[in-house]
Ligand code: ADP
């Protein structure tokens with residue numbers, strides 16, 4: 001491509017809200033075979049709501065929510081905001097916490113009123129030696145509904161299964177259909193529960209799901225998808241996505257996402273809209289045609 005055609009292409013892209021941080025990205029984007037997208041905050045709004053709260057025998061819902069929300073008030077995860085908002089709706093006063101700890105990809109813990117509280121994924125409960133089998137049926141139902149199940153432990157005992165649901169962005173299904181129309185495979189990479197991820201993937205037409213990935217596992221997922229489908233573009237918004245954005249042949253960050261994601265990307269979508277990915281690929285193809 002000539003410098004002029006690239007300037008014209010990147011200028012046109014900027015008008016469409018697609019920022020090419022690397023000139024080469026405009027040329028190489030048309031050669032990809034697969035687009036992989038992060039789920040939370042990329043395909044979904046990243047603003048989940050608390051939808052279900054089911055306690056184990058011997059635990060009251062209000063008391064368990066109060067303790068759990070006290071711990072989550074210390075976390076910046078979108079799940080935490082959903083749980084704290086639910087406690088606020090019930091006008092709860094949240095007690096102080098001691099020794100707060102966040103384990104990325106697993107969950108959070110702290111001591112509240114002398115009790116050890118843990119909140120997080122199934123795998124987090126397993127690290128405590130807790131078996132979530134008593135909630136297996138509930139977890140399966142929640143997952144099938146596209147909700148993300150989480151667990152709470154109070155004083156080393158499994159106290160509740162909690163679900164949050166993160167709405168899909170209105171523009172997401174159209175964007176995926178348009179990627180398919182360009183002949184591309186579309187994959188989703190997420191730290192979320194497998195059943196939940198698969199239910200959401202079915203709704204929006206994703207071809208391949210990589211779920212229950214730990215933050216450092218996203219890079220491995222990108223490498224594996226590249227082996228199967230060829231050159232890969234990865235789209236993400238979070239701190240956790242930065243290494244995968246750098247590993248992908250083309251890293252595309254959501255402009256409403258974290259600074260670290262934007263700095264690791266070749267392309268930035270100024271809006272939170274995944275249709276920007278389609279615009280970027282279409283422009284890449286058009287720019288190259290103009291040269292020919
Ligand atoms: P993702 O945002 O794709 O779900 P994360 O790595 O941020 O990926 O989180 C993976 C999983 O770890 C979450 O789905 C949840 O089960 C658990 N988790 C992480 N942070 C928290 C938190 N603050 N509260 C409860 N669970 C959490």
Ligand code: MG
Nearest residue numbers: 038040041238
């Ligand atoms: Mg995300």
